[in-house]
Amino acid sequence: MNFDLTDEQQMIRKTIREFADEVVAPGAIERDRTKEFPKDIFRQLGEMGMMGLPFDEKYGGAGADTVSFAIVTEELSRACASTGITYSAHISLGGAPLNLFGTEEQKEKYLVPICTGESLGAFGLTEPNAGSDAGGTQTAAKSEGDDFVISGNKVFITNASHAKHLALTAITGSADGKKEISAIIVPTDAEGFKVIDNYEKMGLNASNTTELVLENVRVPQENLLGKRGNGFRQFLVTLDGGRIGIGAMAVGIAQAAFDRSLQYAKERKQFGRAIADFQVNQFKLADMAMKIELARTMVYKAAWLKDQGRPFSKEAAMCKLYASEIAMEVADEAIQLHGGYGYMKEYEVERYMRDAKLLEIGEGTSEVQHMVIARHIGV
Protein backbone atom coordinates (compact mmCIF):
# COMPACT_ATOMS: atom_id res chain seq x y z
CA MET A 1 0.00 0.00 0.00
CA ASN A 2 1.41 3.38 -0.95
CA PHE A 3 -0.51 6.63 -1.01
CA ASP A 4 2.33 8.76 -2.39
CA LEU A 5 2.08 10.31 -5.82
CA THR A 6 5.03 9.47 -8.08
CA ASP A 7 7.65 12.15 -8.81
CA GLU A 8 6.05 12.77 -12.21
CA GLN A 9 2.58 13.07 -10.71
CA GLN A 10 3.88 15.53 -8.12
CA MET A 11 5.58 17.62 -10.76
CA ILE A 12 2.48 17.57 -12.94
CA ARG A 13 0.40 18.71 -9.97
CA LYS A 14 2.77 21.54 -9.14
CA THR A 15 2.91 22.71 -12.76
CA ILE A 16 -0.82 22.58 -13.43
CA ARG A 17 -1.59 24.14 -10.06
CA GLU A 18 0.58 27.14 -10.89
CA PHE A 19 -0.93 27.35 -14.34
CA ALA A 20 -4.44 27.15 -12.89
CA ASP A 21 -3.77 29.89 -10.34
CA GLU A 22 -1.89 32.19 -12.68
CA VAL A 23 -3.68 31.71 -15.99
CA VAL A 24 -7.05 30.02 -15.49
CA ALA A 25 -8.43 31.48 -12.25
CA PRO A 26 -8.12 35.21 -12.94
CA GLY A 27 -10.75 35.33 -15.73
CA ALA A 28 -13.12 32.67 -14.40
CA ILE A 29 -15.71 35.04 -12.95
CA GLU A 30 -15.70 37.16 -16.09
CA ARG A 31 -16.07 34.17 -18.41
CA ASP A 32 -18.99 32.95 -16.31
CA ARG A 33 -20.67 36.28 -17.04
CA THR A 34 -19.75 36.69 -20.72
CA LYS A 35 -19.89 32.96 -21.56
CA GLU A 36 -16.66 33.41 -23.49
CA PHE A 37 -14.98 30.12 -24.29
CA PRO A 38 -11.42 29.96 -22.83
CA LYS A 39 -9.76 29.51 -26.20
CA ASP A 40 -6.44 30.98 -25.23
CA ILE A 41 -6.17 28.74 -22.16
CA PHE A 42 -6.56 25.71 -24.42
CA ARG A 43 -3.95 27.05 -26.82
CA GLN A 44 -1.55 27.24 -23.87
CA LEU A 45 -2.52 23.79 -22.58
CA GLY A 46 -1.77 22.53 -26.08
CA GLU A 47 1.69 24.13 -25.98
CA MET A 48 2.30 22.48 -22.63
CA GLY A 49 1.48 19.09 -24.12
CA MET A 50 -1.52 18.61 -21.81
CA MET A 51 -4.11 17.99 -24.54
CA GLY A 52 -2.88 14.49 -25.31
CA LEU A 53 -2.04 13.62 -21.71
CA PRO A 54 -2.85 9.89 -21.55
CA PHE A 55 -2.30 8.97 -25.18
CA ASP A 56 0.71 7.35 -26.78
CA GLU A 57 3.65 9.51 -27.82
CA LYS A 58 3.28 7.97 -31.25
CA TYR A 59 0.16 10.10 -31.72
CA GLY A 60 1.58 13.20 -30.09
CA GLY A 61 0.42 12.32 -26.60
CA ALA A 62 2.48 12.31 -23.42
CA GLY A 63 1.84 8.76 -22.20
CA ALA A 64 0.87 9.88 -18.70
CA ASP A 65 -1.48 7.86 -16.49
CA THR A 66 -5.07 8.24 -15.37
CA VAL A 67 -4.05 9.52 -11.93
CA SER A 68 -2.26 12.38 -13.71
CA PHE A 69 -5.40 13.02 -15.78
CA ALA A 70 -7.40 13.24 -12.55
CA ILE A 71 -4.86 15.66 -11.07
CA VAL A 72 -4.95 17.97 -14.09
CA THR A 73 -8.75 17.89 -14.28
CA GLU A 74 -9.06 18.62 -10.56
CA GLU A 75 -6.67 21.57 -10.65
CA LEU A 76 -8.24 23.15 -13.74
CA SER A 77 -11.72 22.72 -12.23
CA ARG A 78 -10.61 24.26 -8.96
CA ALA A 79 -9.82 27.44 -10.89
CA CYS A 80 -12.65 27.28 -13.43
CA ALA A 81 -15.01 24.34 -13.84
CA SER A 82 -15.89 25.37 -17.40
CA THR A 83 -12.24 24.87 -18.27
CA GLY A 84 -12.29 21.60 -16.33
CA ILE A 85 -15.24 20.07 -18.16
CA THR A 86 -13.86 21.14 -21.52
CA TYR A 87 -10.60 19.39 -20.71
CA SER A 88 -12.20 16.32 -19.20
CA ALA A 89 -14.58 15.82 -22.14
CA HIS A 90 -11.76 16.46 -24.61
CA ILE A 91 -9.65 13.66 -23.16
CA SER A 92 -12.10 11.12 -21.83
CA LEU A 93 -15.03 11.46 -24.24
CA GLY A 94 -13.27 12.81 -27.33
CA GLY A 95 -9.85 11.19 -27.35
CA ALA A 96 -10.40 7.99 -25.36
CA PRO A 97 -12.83 6.18 -27.71
CA LEU A 98 -10.56 6.88 -30.69
CA ASN A 99 -7.64 5.56 -28.69
CA LEU A 100 -9.53 2.49 -27.45
CA PHE A 101 -11.40 1.46 -30.56
CA GLY A 102 -9.79 3.29 -33.51
CA THR A 103 -7.75 1.62 -36.22
CA GLU A 104 -4.17 2.73 -36.78
CA GLU A 105 -5.26 4.99 -39.67
CA GLN A 106 -8.11 6.47 -37.64
CA LYS A 107 -5.73 7.28 -34.79
CA GLU A 108 -3.27 8.94 -37.17
CA LYS A 109 -6.03 10.97 -38.70
CA TYR A 110 -8.24 11.81 -35.73
CA LEU A 111 -6.32 11.27 -32.51
CA VAL A 112 -3.24 13.25 -33.55
CA PRO A 113 -5.08 16.60 -33.93
CA ILE A 114 -6.69 15.96 -30.54
CA CYS A 115 -3.30 15.41 -28.90
CA THR A 116 -1.89 18.62 -30.39
CA GLY A 117 -5.00 20.56 -29.38
CA GLU A 118 -5.72 21.51 -32.98
CA SER A 119 -9.16 19.97 -32.50
CA LEU A 120 -11.06 19.57 -29.27
CA GLY A 121 -12.50 16.16 -28.57
CA ALA A 122 -16.27 15.55 -28.38
CA PHE A 123 -18.65 12.64 -28.13
CA GLY A 124 -22.24 12.55 -29.36
CA LEU A 125 -24.41 10.14 -27.43
CA THR A 126 -27.35 11.93 -25.81
CA GLU A 127 -30.47 12.59 -27.87
CA PRO A 128 -33.71 14.42 -27.15
CA ASN A 129 -35.37 11.07 -26.38
CA ALA A 130 -32.35 9.08 -25.27
CA GLY A 131 -30.59 10.35 -22.15
CA SER A 132 -30.15 7.94 -19.26
CA ASP A 133 -31.55 5.33 -21.59
CA ALA A 134 -28.85 5.93 -24.18
CA GLY A 135 -29.80 2.70 -25.93
CA GLY A 136 -32.92 4.52 -27.06
CA THR A 137 -30.89 6.22 -29.79
CA GLN A 138 -32.94 7.20 -32.82
CA THR A 139 -30.22 8.70 -35.01
CA ALA A 140 -29.97 6.41 -38.02
CA ALA A 141 -27.07 5.63 -40.34
CA LYS A 142 -28.22 3.98 -43.55
CA SER A 143 -25.73 2.08 -45.66
CA GLU A 144 -25.54 3.37 -49.21
CA GLY A 145 -22.77 1.77 -51.22
CA ASP A 146 -19.54 2.49 -49.38
CA ASP A 147 -21.10 5.24 -47.31
CA PHE A 148 -23.22 5.80 -44.25
CA VAL A 149 -25.92 8.42 -44.63
CA ILE A 150 -26.73 9.74 -41.15
CA SER A 151 -29.79 11.64 -39.96
CA GLY A 152 -30.85 12.57 -36.45
CA ASN A 153 -30.39 14.92 -33.51
CA LYS A 154 -28.00 14.97 -30.57
CA VAL A 155 -28.40 17.24 -27.56
CA PHE A 156 -26.10 18.69 -24.88
CA ILE A 157 -22.89 17.76 -26.70
CA THR A 158 -19.79 19.29 -25.09
CA ASN A 159 -17.04 20.88 -27.24
CA ALA A 160 -18.60 20.21 -30.66
CA SER A 161 -18.20 23.83 -31.85
CA HIS A 162 -14.44 23.46 -31.39
CA ALA A 163 -14.15 19.91 -32.71
CA LYS A 164 -13.06 19.11 -36.26
CA HIS A 165 -14.65 15.67 -35.98
CA LEU A 166 -16.47 13.63 -33.35
CA ALA A 167 -17.68 10.13 -32.72
CA LEU A 168 -21.42 9.69 -32.41
CA THR A 169 -23.76 6.78 -31.96
CA ALA A 170 -26.32 5.79 -34.57
CA ILE A 171 -28.46 2.83 -35.54
CA THR A 172 -26.75 0.99 -38.36
CA GLY A 173 -29.29 -1.78 -38.76
CA SER A 174 -31.00 -4.49 -36.77
CA ALA A 175 -30.03 -7.97 -35.79
CA ASP A 176 -32.51 -10.47 -34.31
CA GLY A 177 -35.10 -7.73 -34.06
CA LYS A 178 -32.75 -5.67 -31.89
CA LYS A 179 -31.37 -2.31 -32.86
CA GLU A 180 -27.75 -2.43 -33.89
CA ILE A 181 -25.97 0.66 -32.53
CA SER A 182 -22.55 1.64 -33.83
CA ALA A 183 -20.16 4.52 -33.31
CA ILE A 184 -19.20 6.55 -36.37
CA ILE A 185 -16.62 9.33 -36.75
CA VAL A 186 -18.14 12.37 -38.42
CA PRO A 187 -16.29 15.53 -39.49
CA THR A 188 -18.18 18.55 -38.14
CA ASP A 189 -17.84 20.39 -41.44
CA ALA A 190 -19.60 17.62 -43.38
CA GLU A 191 -22.47 18.72 -45.55
CA GLY A 192 -25.78 18.55 -43.70
CA PHE A 193 -24.11 18.71 -40.25
CA LYS A 194 -25.17 21.64 -38.09
CA VAL A 195 -23.69 22.45 -34.66
CA ILE A 196 -25.96 24.80 -32.74
CA ASP A 197 -24.54 26.62 -29.74
CA ASN A 198 -27.37 28.50 -28.09
CA TYR A 199 -28.29 26.84 -24.81
CA GLU A 200 -28.76 29.11 -21.82
CA LYS A 201 -27.27 27.08 -18.99
CA MET A 202 -27.42 27.27 -15.20
CA GLY A 203 -23.62 27.06 -14.93
CA LEU A 204 -20.46 25.99 -16.73
CA ASN A 205 -21.19 29.04 -18.80
CA ALA A 206 -17.81 29.27 -20.48
CA SER A 207 -17.97 25.66 -21.65
CA ASN A 208 -19.39 24.81 -25.04
CA THR A 209 -22.60 22.76 -25.02
CA THR A 210 -24.26 22.17 -28.35
CA GLU A 211 -27.08 20.61 -30.25
CA LEU A 212 -26.19 18.58 -33.33
CA VAL A 213 -28.50 18.34 -36.29
CA LEU A 214 -27.64 15.81 -38.98
CA GLU A 215 -29.55 15.74 -42.24
CA ASN A 216 -28.33 13.11 -44.68
CA VAL A 217 -24.73 13.49 -43.62
CA ARG A 218 -22.61 11.22 -45.80
CA VAL A 219 -19.41 9.63 -44.47
CA PRO A 220 -17.45 6.65 -45.80
CA GLN A 221 -18.10 3.37 -43.97
CA GLU A 222 -14.43 3.25 -43.03
CA ASN A 223 -15.39 5.92 -40.45
CA LEU A 224 -17.01 3.21 -38.37
CA LEU A 225 -15.32 3.34 -34.95
CA GLY A 226 -14.76 -0.05 -33.42
CA LYS A 227 -17.00 -2.96 -34.29
CA ARG A 228 -20.31 -2.65 -36.03
CA GLY A 229 -23.07 -3.14 -33.47
CA ASN A 230 -20.70 -2.54 -30.56
CA GLY A 231 -21.58 1.14 -30.17
CA PHE A 232 -23.51 0.58 -26.96
CA ARG A 233 -20.83 -1.51 -25.26
CA GLN A 234 -18.13 0.92 -26.42
CA PHE A 235 -19.76 3.96 -24.95
CA LEU A 236 -20.29 2.18 -21.63
CA VAL A 237 -16.53 1.63 -21.50
CA THR A 238 -15.91 5.22 -22.54
CA LEU A 239 -18.21 6.55 -19.82
CA ASP A 240 -16.43 4.49 -17.16
CA GLY A 241 -13.28 6.52 -17.88
CA GLY A 242 -15.23 9.76 -18.18
CA ARG A 243 -16.68 9.30 -14.71
CA ILE A 244 -13.21 9.56 -13.22
CA GLY A 245 -12.96 12.94 -14.94
CA ILE A 246 -16.30 14.07 -13.50
CA GLY A 247 -15.21 12.88 -10.05
CA ALA A 248 -11.98 14.85 -10.37
CA MET A 249 -13.89 17.95 -11.47
CA ALA A 250 -16.13 17.65 -8.44
CA VAL A 251 -13.14 17.39 -6.10
CA GLY A 252 -11.65 20.51 -7.73
CA ILE A 253 -14.80 22.58 -7.31
CA ALA A 254 -15.27 21.39 -3.72
CA GLN A 255 -11.65 22.22 -2.92
CA ALA A 256 -12.09 25.73 -4.29
CA ALA A 257 -15.25 26.20 -2.22
CA PHE A 258 -13.48 24.97 0.88
CA ASP A 259 -10.38 27.14 0.36
CA ARG A 260 -12.49 30.27 0.04
CA SER A 261 -14.65 29.35 3.01
CA LEU A 262 -11.71 28.70 5.32
CA GLN A 263 -10.11 32.00 4.45
CA TYR A 264 -13.36 33.92 4.71
CA ALA A 265 -14.35 32.35 8.02
CA LYS A 266 -11.05 33.40 9.55
CA GLU A 267 -11.39 36.96 8.33
CA ARG A 268 -15.09 37.67 8.81
CA LYS A 269 -15.89 39.05 12.26
CA GLN A 270 -19.35 39.01 13.83
CA PHE A 271 -20.23 39.28 17.51
CA GLY A 272 -16.67 40.50 18.05
CA ARG A 273 -15.06 37.30 16.84
CA ALA A 274 -14.05 35.59 13.64
CA ILE A 275 -16.95 33.37 12.56
CA ALA A 276 -14.38 30.54 12.41
CA ASP A 277 -14.20 30.79 16.20
CA PHE A 278 -17.75 29.48 16.53
CA GLN A 279 -17.68 25.75 16.90
CA VAL A 280 -20.61 25.22 14.57
CA ASN A 281 -18.58 26.74 11.75
CA GLN A 282 -15.48 24.79 12.68
CA PHE A 283 -17.55 21.62 12.41
CA LYS A 284 -18.86 22.68 9.02
CA LEU A 285 -15.34 23.28 7.77
CA ALA A 286 -14.17 19.99 9.23
CA ASP A 287 -16.98 18.15 7.44
CA MET A 288 -16.18 19.87 4.18
CA ALA A 289 -12.49 18.94 4.45
CA MET A 290 -13.34 15.34 5.31
CA LYS A 291 -15.72 14.89 2.38
CA ILE A 292 -13.18 16.31 -0.05
CA GLU A 293 -10.47 14.02 1.26
CA LEU A 294 -12.72 10.98 0.89
CA ALA A 295 -13.85 11.96 -2.58
CA ARG A 296 -10.31 12.55 -3.80
CA THR A 297 -9.17 9.25 -2.38
CA MET A 298 -11.96 7.46 -4.25
CA VAL A 299 -11.15 9.29 -7.49
CA TYR A 300 -7.50 8.29 -7.16
CA LYS A 301 -8.45 4.72 -6.40
CA ALA A 302 -10.63 4.40 -9.49
CA ALA A 303 -7.88 6.03 -11.57
CA TRP A 304 -5.26 3.74 -10.08
CA LEU A 305 -7.31 0.63 -10.81
CA LYS A 306 -7.69 1.79 -14.41
CA ASP A 307 -3.93 2.34 -14.63
CA GLN A 308 -3.34 -1.17 -13.32
CA GLY A 309 -5.56 -2.57 -16.03
CA ARG A 310 -8.03 -3.87 -13.47
CA PRO A 311 -11.82 -3.59 -13.49
CA PHE A 312 -12.83 -0.13 -12.29
CA SER A 313 -16.46 0.42 -13.37
CA LYS A 314 -17.86 0.12 -9.88
CA GLU A 315 -15.23 2.41 -8.36
CA ALA A 316 -15.63 4.93 -11.19
CA ALA A 317 -19.37 5.06 -10.53
CA MET A 318 -18.76 5.36 -6.78
CA CYS A 319 -16.25 8.18 -7.15
CA LYS A 320 -18.48 10.04 -9.59
CA LEU A 321 -21.58 9.67 -7.43
CA TYR A 322 -19.91 10.53 -4.15
CA ALA A 323 -17.70 13.36 -5.42
CA SER A 324 -20.49 15.10 -7.34
CA GLU A 325 -22.87 14.94 -4.38
CA ILE A 326 -20.32 16.26 -1.88
CA ALA A 327 -19.34 19.00 -4.34
CA MET A 328 -22.93 20.25 -4.17
CA GLU A 329 -22.99 19.97 -0.36
CA VAL A 330 -19.64 21.71 0.05
CA ALA A 331 -20.58 24.49 -2.39
CA ASP A 332 -23.87 25.00 -0.57
CA GLU A 333 -22.11 25.19 2.79
CA ALA A 334 -19.55 27.59 1.32
CA ILE A 335 -22.31 29.99 0.35
CA GLN A 336 -23.83 29.64 3.80
CA LEU A 337 -20.53 30.47 5.49
CA HIS A 338 -20.23 33.57 3.34
CA GLY A 339 -23.67 34.77 4.44
CA GLY A 340 -25.16 37.44 2.17
CA TYR A 341 -21.84 37.87 0.38
CA GLY A 342 -21.96 34.25 -0.70
CA TYR A 343 -25.10 35.00 -2.65
CA MET A 344 -23.19 37.61 -4.67
CA LYS A 345 -21.27 36.58 -7.78
CA GLU A 346 -18.23 38.59 -6.77
CA TYR A 347 -17.44 36.07 -4.04
CA GLU A 348 -17.38 33.19 -6.56
CA VAL A 349 -18.88 30.54 -4.27
CA GLU A 350 -22.34 30.74 -5.84
CA ARG A 351 -20.75 29.86 -9.20
CA TYR A 352 -19.31 26.71 -7.67
CA MET A 353 -22.79 25.51 -6.79
CA ARG A 354 -24.19 26.25 -10.26
CA ASP A 355 -21.22 24.54 -11.89
CA ALA A 356 -21.25 21.54 -9.56
CA LYS A 357 -24.90 20.70 -10.29
CA LEU A 358 -24.06 19.38 -13.75
CA LEU A 359 -21.81 16.75 -12.19
CA GLU A 360 -24.85 14.98 -10.72
CA ILE A 361 -26.34 14.82 -14.23
CA GLY A 362 -23.70 14.44 -16.95
CA GLU A 363 -22.14 11.08 -17.88
CA GLY A 364 -24.91 9.30 -16.06
CA THR A 365 -27.13 10.89 -13.42
CA SER A 366 -26.71 10.04 -9.74
CA GLU A 367 -29.57 7.60 -10.15
CA VAL A 368 -27.78 5.88 -13.01
CA GLN A 369 -24.62 5.63 -10.87
CA HIS A 370 -26.69 3.92 -8.19
CA MET A 371 -27.95 1.50 -10.83
CA VAL A 372 -24.38 0.74 -11.95
CA ILE A 373 -23.16 0.21 -8.38
CA ALA A 374 -26.18 -1.94 -7.53
CA ARG A 375 -25.46 -4.15 -10.54
CA HIS A 376 -21.84 -4.55 -9.46
CA ILE A 377 -22.64 -5.49 -5.87
CA GLY A 378 -24.94 -8.21 -7.09
CA VAL A 379 -28.42 -6.96 -6.26
Next chain:
Amino acid sequence: MNIYALVKRTFDTEEKISVQNGQIAEDGAEFIINPYDEYAVEEAIRVRDEHGGEVTVLTIGSEEAEKQLRTALAMGADKAVLINTEDDLDELDEFGASTIIAEYLKDKDADLIIAGNVAIDGGSGQVGPRVAELLDINYVTTITELKIDGDKATVVRDVEGDSETIEAQMPLLVTAQQGLNDPRYPSLPGIMKAKKKPLEELELDDIDLDEDDVEVKVERVDVFLPPEKQAGRVLEGDLQDQVKELVQLLRNEAKVI
Protein backbone atom coordinates in the same frame (compact mmCIF):
# COMPACT_ATOMS: atom_id res chain seq x y z
CA MET B 1 27.64 26.61 -26.72
CA ASN B 2 28.36 25.17 -23.32
CA ILE B 3 25.88 26.79 -20.94
CA TYR B 4 25.52 26.39 -17.19
CA ALA B 5 22.64 27.62 -15.06
CA LEU B 6 23.16 27.81 -11.31
CA VAL B 7 20.08 26.99 -9.29
CA LYS B 8 19.24 26.89 -5.62
CA ARG B 9 16.45 25.09 -3.82
CA THR B 10 14.72 27.51 -1.52
CA PHE B 11 11.50 27.78 0.45
CA ASP B 12 8.61 29.58 -1.16
CA THR B 13 8.31 32.97 0.52
CA GLU B 14 4.72 33.24 -0.72
CA GLU B 15 3.78 30.36 1.56
CA LYS B 16 3.65 30.53 5.33
CA ILE B 17 7.07 30.38 6.95
CA SER B 18 7.73 29.67 10.60
CA VAL B 19 10.89 29.79 12.68
CA GLN B 20 11.70 27.07 15.21
CA ASN B 21 14.88 26.97 17.33
CA GLY B 22 16.51 29.69 15.27
CA GLN B 23 15.86 27.81 12.01
CA ILE B 24 13.24 28.04 9.32
CA ALA B 25 10.93 25.09 9.98
CA GLU B 26 11.13 22.78 6.99
CA ASP B 27 7.96 20.78 7.61
CA GLY B 28 5.07 22.46 5.98
CA ALA B 29 7.29 24.83 3.99
CA GLU B 30 6.99 24.60 0.21
CA PHE B 31 10.22 24.34 -1.73
CA ILE B 32 10.84 25.81 -5.15
CA ILE B 33 13.61 26.78 -7.54
CA ASN B 34 14.77 30.23 -6.43
CA PRO B 35 12.68 32.47 -8.75
CA TYR B 36 15.70 34.38 -10.07
CA ASP B 37 17.33 31.07 -10.92
CA GLU B 38 14.20 30.17 -12.87
CA TYR B 39 14.90 33.16 -15.10
CA ALA B 40 18.46 31.84 -15.43
CA VAL B 41 17.26 28.38 -16.50
CA GLU B 42 14.76 29.85 -18.95
CA GLU B 43 17.39 32.12 -20.48
CA ALA B 44 19.87 29.27 -20.76
CA ILE B 45 17.30 27.19 -22.64
CA ARG B 46 16.49 30.07 -24.98
CA VAL B 47 20.16 30.73 -25.73
CA ARG B 48 20.66 27.04 -26.46
CA ASP B 49 17.59 26.90 -28.70
CA GLU B 50 18.92 29.84 -30.68
CA HIS B 51 22.63 29.05 -30.81
CA GLY B 52 22.78 25.32 -30.16
CA GLY B 53 24.77 23.62 -27.45
CA GLU B 54 23.88 22.16 -24.12
CA VAL B 55 22.40 23.41 -20.87
CA THR B 56 23.59 21.95 -17.58
CA VAL B 57 21.88 22.95 -14.37
CA LEU B 58 24.05 22.88 -11.29
CA THR B 59 23.14 23.00 -7.63
CA ILE B 60 24.70 22.47 -4.24
CA GLY B 61 22.43 20.90 -1.69
CA SER B 62 21.00 17.70 -0.33
CA GLU B 63 19.19 14.79 -1.95
CA GLU B 64 16.05 16.88 -1.73
CA ALA B 65 17.38 19.32 -4.32
CA GLU B 66 16.95 16.64 -6.97
CA LYS B 67 13.31 17.75 -7.27
CA GLN B 68 14.33 21.26 -8.33
CA LEU B 69 16.90 19.89 -10.76
CA ARG B 70 14.28 17.59 -12.29
CA THR B 71 11.98 20.57 -12.67
CA ALA B 72 14.72 22.41 -14.58
CA LEU B 73 15.23 19.29 -16.72
CA ALA B 74 11.48 19.20 -17.35
CA MET B 75 11.65 22.83 -18.50
CA GLY B 76 14.22 21.74 -21.08
CA ALA B 77 17.72 21.68 -19.58
CA ASP B 78 19.83 18.78 -20.90
CA LYS B 79 21.79 17.63 -17.86
CA ALA B 80 21.97 18.24 -14.16
CA VAL B 81 24.68 18.15 -11.54
CA LEU B 82 24.00 17.89 -7.83
CA ILE B 83 26.92 18.54 -5.54
CA ASN B 84 25.67 16.86 -2.42
CA THR B 85 27.18 18.36 0.71
CA GLU B 86 24.70 16.77 3.12
CA ASP B 87 27.25 14.45 4.74
CA ASP B 88 30.21 16.85 4.60
CA LEU B 89 28.91 20.22 5.69
CA ASP B 90 26.55 21.56 8.32
CA GLU B 91 26.73 25.08 7.07
CA LEU B 92 27.48 26.79 3.82
CA ASP B 93 27.97 30.47 3.09
CA GLU B 94 28.54 32.48 -0.07
CA PHE B 95 32.27 31.95 0.11
CA GLY B 96 31.83 28.19 0.39
CA ALA B 97 29.18 27.93 -2.31
CA SER B 98 31.16 29.93 -4.81
CA THR B 99 34.36 28.00 -4.03
CA ILE B 100 32.59 24.71 -4.69
CA ILE B 101 30.92 25.91 -7.88
CA ALA B 102 34.11 27.46 -9.25
CA GLU B 103 36.11 24.37 -8.39
CA TYR B 104 33.61 22.24 -10.28
CA LEU B 105 33.44 24.58 -13.28
CA LYS B 106 37.11 25.41 -13.65
CA ASP B 107 37.84 22.70 -16.23
CA LYS B 108 34.41 22.60 -17.89
CA ASP B 109 35.01 25.23 -20.57
CA ALA B 110 31.73 26.98 -19.93
CA ASP B 111 30.94 29.66 -22.49
CA LEU B 112 28.08 31.12 -20.57
CA ILE B 113 27.11 30.80 -16.92
CA ILE B 114 23.78 32.20 -15.80
CA ALA B 115 22.96 32.59 -12.13
CA GLY B 116 20.11 34.29 -10.33
CA ASN B 117 20.61 37.84 -9.22
CA VAL B 118 19.89 36.87 -5.61
CA ALA B 119 18.43 33.90 -3.79
CA ILE B 120 15.25 34.91 -2.02
CA ASP B 121 16.31 33.15 1.18
CA GLY B 122 19.79 34.54 1.90
CA GLY B 123 19.45 37.50 -0.42
CA SER B 124 23.17 38.23 -0.62
CA GLY B 125 23.61 38.33 -4.39
CA GLN B 126 27.21 37.28 -3.97
CA VAL B 127 27.52 33.79 -5.38
CA GLY B 128 27.39 34.70 -9.09
CA PRO B 129 30.04 37.44 -9.02
CA ARG B 130 32.27 35.42 -6.69
CA VAL B 131 32.21 32.44 -9.06
CA ALA B 132 33.18 34.72 -11.97
CA GLU B 133 36.03 36.21 -9.93
CA LEU B 134 37.33 32.77 -9.01
CA LEU B 135 37.12 31.61 -12.63
CA ASP B 136 38.62 34.89 -13.74
CA ILE B 137 35.96 35.58 -16.38
CA ASN B 138 33.78 38.59 -17.14
CA TYR B 139 30.51 39.07 -15.37
CA VAL B 140 27.49 41.35 -15.53
CA THR B 141 24.88 41.35 -12.78
CA THR B 142 21.11 42.00 -12.76
CA ILE B 143 20.60 41.63 -16.48
CA THR B 144 17.25 42.12 -18.20
CA GLU B 145 18.32 41.34 -21.76
CA LEU B 146 20.93 39.13 -23.35
CA LYS B 147 22.00 38.93 -26.99
CA ILE B 148 24.85 36.80 -28.19
CA ASP B 149 26.76 37.22 -31.41
CA GLY B 150 29.77 34.96 -31.84
CA ASP B 151 31.93 35.45 -28.77
CA LYS B 152 30.39 38.78 -27.88
CA ALA B 153 27.40 39.38 -25.68
CA THR B 154 25.30 42.51 -25.55
CA VAL B 155 23.68 42.80 -22.20
CA VAL B 156 21.18 45.23 -20.76
CA ARG B 157 21.45 45.49 -17.02
CA ASP B 158 19.08 46.99 -14.53
CA VAL B 159 20.67 49.75 -12.50
CA GLU B 160 18.21 50.66 -9.77
CA GLY B 161 15.35 51.07 -12.22
CA ASP B 162 17.43 52.58 -14.99
CA SER B 163 19.18 50.51 -17.61
CA GLU B 164 22.66 50.27 -18.95
CA THR B 165 23.85 48.46 -22.09
CA ILE B 166 27.14 46.62 -21.91
CA GLU B 167 29.13 44.63 -24.41
CA ALA B 168 31.14 41.81 -22.99
CA GLN B 169 33.50 39.16 -24.20
CA MET B 170 32.67 35.50 -23.63
CA PRO B 171 33.14 33.41 -21.57
CA LEU B 172 30.79 35.32 -19.42
CA LEU B 173 28.79 35.00 -16.23
CA VAL B 174 25.55 36.93 -15.92
CA THR B 175 23.00 37.11 -13.13
CA ALA B 176 19.32 37.23 -13.98
CA GLN B 177 17.04 40.03 -12.86
CA GLN B 178 13.24 39.95 -12.93
CA GLY B 179 12.10 40.99 -16.41
CA LEU B 180 14.77 39.00 -18.24
CA ASN B 181 12.10 36.58 -19.47
CA ASP B 182 8.90 34.86 -18.53
CA PRO B 183 9.86 31.34 -17.46
CA ARG B 184 7.87 28.62 -19.20
CA TYR B 185 5.79 26.02 -17.42
CA PRO B 186 7.47 22.64 -17.73
CA SER B 187 5.71 20.81 -20.55
CA LEU B 188 4.03 17.49 -19.84
CA PRO B 189 6.33 15.58 -22.22
CA GLY B 190 9.21 17.41 -20.53
CA ILE B 191 8.03 16.17 -17.13
CA MET B 192 7.67 12.63 -18.42
CA LYS B 193 11.21 12.70 -19.82
CA ALA B 194 12.92 14.50 -16.94
CA LYS B 195 13.67 11.29 -15.08
CA LYS B 196 15.51 9.85 -18.06
CA LYS B 197 17.88 12.80 -18.41
CA PRO B 198 21.32 12.48 -16.85
CA LEU B 199 21.72 13.74 -13.30
CA GLU B 200 25.20 13.43 -11.88
CA GLU B 201 25.65 13.43 -8.15
CA LEU B 202 29.01 14.44 -6.64
CA GLU B 203 30.46 15.02 -3.22
CA LEU B 204 33.21 17.41 -2.14
CA ASP B 205 35.74 14.62 -2.52
CA ASP B 206 34.94 14.24 -6.19
CA ILE B 207 35.99 17.81 -6.90
CA ASP B 208 39.06 17.58 -4.66
CA LEU B 209 37.77 19.83 -1.93
CA ASP B 210 38.10 19.38 1.79
CA GLU B 211 35.64 20.53 4.42
CA ASP B 212 38.31 22.97 5.60
CA ASP B 213 38.48 24.59 2.16
CA VAL B 214 34.91 25.77 2.50
CA GLU B 215 34.72 26.54 6.20
CA VAL B 216 32.12 29.22 6.80
CA LYS B 217 33.26 32.78 7.22
CA VAL B 218 29.85 34.13 8.08
CA GLU B 219 28.31 33.76 11.51
CA ARG B 220 24.55 33.69 11.79
CA VAL B 221 23.55 35.53 14.92
CA ASP B 222 19.79 35.26 14.82
CA VAL B 223 16.89 34.26 12.59
CA PHE B 224 13.59 36.05 13.08
CA LEU B 225 10.45 36.87 11.13
CA PRO B 226 9.60 40.45 10.18
CA PRO B 227 7.10 42.07 12.56
CA GLU B 228 3.43 41.31 11.78
CA LYS B 229 1.94 43.87 9.50
CA GLN B 230 -0.21 46.28 11.48
CA ALA B 231 -3.73 47.05 10.36
CA GLY B 232 -3.78 50.06 8.04
CA ARG B 233 -5.56 53.30 8.77
CA VAL B 234 -7.94 54.96 6.36
CA LEU B 235 -7.83 58.74 6.53
CA GLU B 236 -11.13 60.55 6.39
CA GLY B 237 -12.43 64.00 5.66
CA ASP B 238 -11.60 66.58 3.02
CA LEU B 239 -8.99 65.56 0.46
CA GLN B 240 -6.94 68.67 1.34
CA ASP B 241 -6.98 67.75 5.03
CA GLN B 242 -6.20 64.14 4.30
CA VAL B 243 -3.08 65.14 2.39
CA LYS B 244 -2.00 67.42 5.24
CA GLU B 245 -2.59 64.72 7.78
CA LEU B 246 -0.68 62.18 5.70
CA VAL B 247 2.35 64.46 5.42
CA GLN B 248 2.21 65.10 9.15
CA LEU B 249 2.07 61.37 9.87
CA LEU B 250 4.88 60.54 7.49
CA ARG B 251 7.04 63.20 9.09
CA ASN B 252 6.22 62.89 12.76
CA GLU B 253 5.00 59.36 13.28
CA ALA B 254 6.69 57.25 10.61
CA LYS B 255 9.62 59.66 10.42
CA VAL B 256 10.28 58.76 6.80
CA ILE B 257 10.38 62.31 5.41
